Amino acid sequence: MALDHALLVSLLEKPSSGYELARRFDSSIGYFWHATHQQIYRVLARMEASGWISGEVQAGETAPDRKVFSVTGPGREELSRWLGQPAEPDGVRDTLMVKLRGAAFDDPARLLPEFERHRAAHADRLSRYRAIESRDFAGAQSASPAMPSSGAQGASPGVDGRRSASPATQSDSTVTLERQQALQHLVLKSGIRYEQAWLEWCEESMSLLRSFNQSQSTRTTP
Amino acid sequence: MALDHALLVSLLEKPSSGYELARRFDSSIGYFWHATHQQIYRVLARMEASGWISGEVQAGETAPDRKVFSVTGPGREELSRWLGQPAEPDGVRDTLMVKLRGAAFDDPARLLPEFERHRAAHADRLSRYRAIESRDFAGAQSASPAMPSSGAQGASPGVDGRRSASPATQSDSTVTLERQQALQHLVLKSGIRYEQAWLEWCEESMSLLRSFNQSQSTRTTP
DNA sequence: GGTTGCAATGCAACTGGTTGCATAGTATCC
DNA sequence: GGATACTATGCAACCAGTTGCATTGCAACC
Known part of the structure; x- marks a missing residue:
């Protein structure tokens, strides 16, 4: 799947919380790859479990707590591996x-x-x-x-x-x-x-x- | 979902067996809407159950049996209903x-x-x-x-x-x-x-x- | 001070789609 | 006559993606 990697790229561009990513996916990246917040949270959890990203909870003083994720070494390696791997052209669906x-x-x-x-x-x-x-x-x-x-x-x-x-x-x-x-x-x-x-x-x-x-x-x- | 309706259209254009549809989806319609044979068989079964299509088994003398489906009255009505219903533009995913x-x-x-x-x-x-x-x-x-x-x-x-x-x-x-x-x-x-x-x-x-x-x-x- | 609204996170249940495997007959190749 | 390949159908298990709901905290509205 590519949502994992889309998130990796997004997090490399800027470490973010799940919520932030979801909003970003409504604009920028989301113009060519869409995802709901649900999905994003789930994939983030999975990727944290496999050690591709690590999350750090920032206690908000004036706002609710947020868990900010950033990409780890293994995460970068995984991205690099994926980049080198051939993939079929995506079909159009209209x-x-x-x-x-x-x-x-x-x-x-x-x-x-x-x-x-x-x-x-x-x-x-x-x-x-x-x-x-x-x-x-x-x-x-x-x-x-x-x-x-x-x-x-x-x-x-x-x-x-x-x-x-x-x-x-x-x-x-x-x-x-x-x-x-x-x-x-x-x-x-x-x-x-x-x-x-x-x-x-x-x-x-x-x-x-x-x-x-x-x-x-x-x-x-x- | 739209696979149902894609199949309805396909069957209106030409009554076919599941296998035939699957092959058709590798070319013509499939250029803008793809599906595997598995999925197609399942959706056909579902649509037959809801009475949108009806299948007739043709015993093949020189080839294996095939079940040819065609669209029923209710199926046409459903298609018409769907056509009139607004839908969000599909996002691109590349x-x-x-x-x-x-x-x-x-x-x-x-x-x-x-x-x-x-x-x-x-x-x-x-x-x-x-x-x-x-x-x-x-x-x-x-x-x-x-x-x-x-x-x-x-x-x-x-x-x-x-x-x-x-x-x-x-x-x-x-x-x-x-x-x-x-x-x-x-x-x-x-x-x-x-x-x-x-x-x-x-x-x-x-x-x-x-x-x-x-x-x-x-x-x-x- | 209750209501509305947004930031932020998440569970649970469901549907759509994919993958792997199984089967059975017919045709063709060597 | 056995191997290979294509037509034709389907089950079962799994993974991806969607929908609906729930919660907590802060801010602002009137």
């Missing part, structure tokens, strides 16, 4: 595709509201990515071709771009910040490309669905 | 992203072989999609911008494009073939766009990784 094909046996135009919603959600993600990019990776922006890009420029949440990495607390420090940044930028750019492609496709799909709506709008329910 | 971020704490160049493999896999998918498109949707091809697009033009497997749909056996037949085809084409186009975007991003990533390789190649293992 429910909308199933719905599209299913719509052939129903009224396709009924899907329009659903597409509308998804378009909004993806447009929102895209604009958040762009905001992060211009905040944390200014100077090397992704090219942005002419795109509709509706509203939604809400302030991006606590994403850990530039300011995240623990300064040099980590014992060995070959970990140059530039390197880390460049890699994080790549990940972000993948998200941007993905959302762009998705939105273009969405526009195309919606036109088609609309055209169905106008011509033959038979069958409301079988 | 292990490579985790690895990229993790690579900052290891030697990033070690990821190159992995990227090479993934590039090959994605390039392969893309060319299979294109093959299907020109076979089944000739005349309305996707625009193909200048792309490296390595070799691998292997014959596409038994994907159900044009020839799939059961002619008019289905009781009601408002289901025009053109409509079904257009929707299937959309799904395919989404796959094409996705793979294109992925490959472009992959090239960019590999250049960066290579540049790391040349400059500072410190740290082989921590």
Whole structure:
């Protein structure tokens, strides 16, 4: 499984409590790997048991206690091992595709509201990515071709771009910040490309669905 | 869950046995929704129990017996209900992203072989999609911008494009073939766009990784 | 001073998905 | 005629992921 390793990476970038990680997974890393707090707590417990991470309880004076985890030597080794190990490309799983094909046996135009919603959600993600990019990776922006890009420029949440990495607390420090940044930028750019492609496709799909709506709008329910 | 509905759609497109579905899920539908034969058999059993599908055993004379399932009235209703119901956009889950971020704490160049493999896999998918498109949707091809697009033009497997749909056996037949085809084409186009975007991003990533390789190649293992 | 709300952690039960194994017939290869 | 491979189905055990609920502590609201 890769949640373990996603958490290891996250903890290397910044030692954190379970709660913090869960919030981080709602933004930054969570854009390409999601997990609930439940799952995170369980995996953290497991990893602590196997010695990959160690937790230290910080008694909060003005806040509840929190258990902050950081990666141990064995944890780093495990990560390194995992990195070197080949893995199958992950398949895509998009429910909308199933719905599209299913719509052939129903009224396709009924899907329009659903597409509308998804378009909004993806447009929102895209604009958040762009905001992060211009905040944390200014100077090397992704090219942005002419795109509709509706509203939604809400302030991006606590994403850990530039300011995240623990300064040099980590014992060995070959970990140059530039390197880390460049890699994080790549990940972000993948998200941007993905959302762009998705939105273009969405526009195309919606036109088609609309055209169905106008011509033959038979069958409301079988 | 959506596997149930993916199977319903698949069975509407063509009544099939579990085995057949499993093979279909290795190609066509499986490009955007994967499942093992185990899972498929289990879900089929469950759906038969709830009356969404009904199976008929065909004693094979020259081959082993097979149980062919087709969608019932209640099954169609369930599909229709599901189609009308809003769903959250599915999140992306790509292990490579985790690895990229993790690579900052290891030697990033070690990821190159992995990227090479993934590039090959994605390039392969893309060319299979294109093959299907020109076979089944000739005349309305996707625009193909200048792309490296390595070799691998292997014959596409038994994907159900044009020839799939059961002619008019289905009781009601408002289901025009053109409509079904257009929707299937959309799904395919989404796959094409996705793979294109992925490959472009992959090239960019590999250049960066290579540049790391040349400059500072410190740290082989921590 | 009770209510609402958020930070922080966790248990328990369930569902979805994976892995490993078992079986049985048919076809083909050498 | 025995080995190998593919069609076709399924059980059992396990692991990953989700959902629902419970608790404690602090802060702020009115």
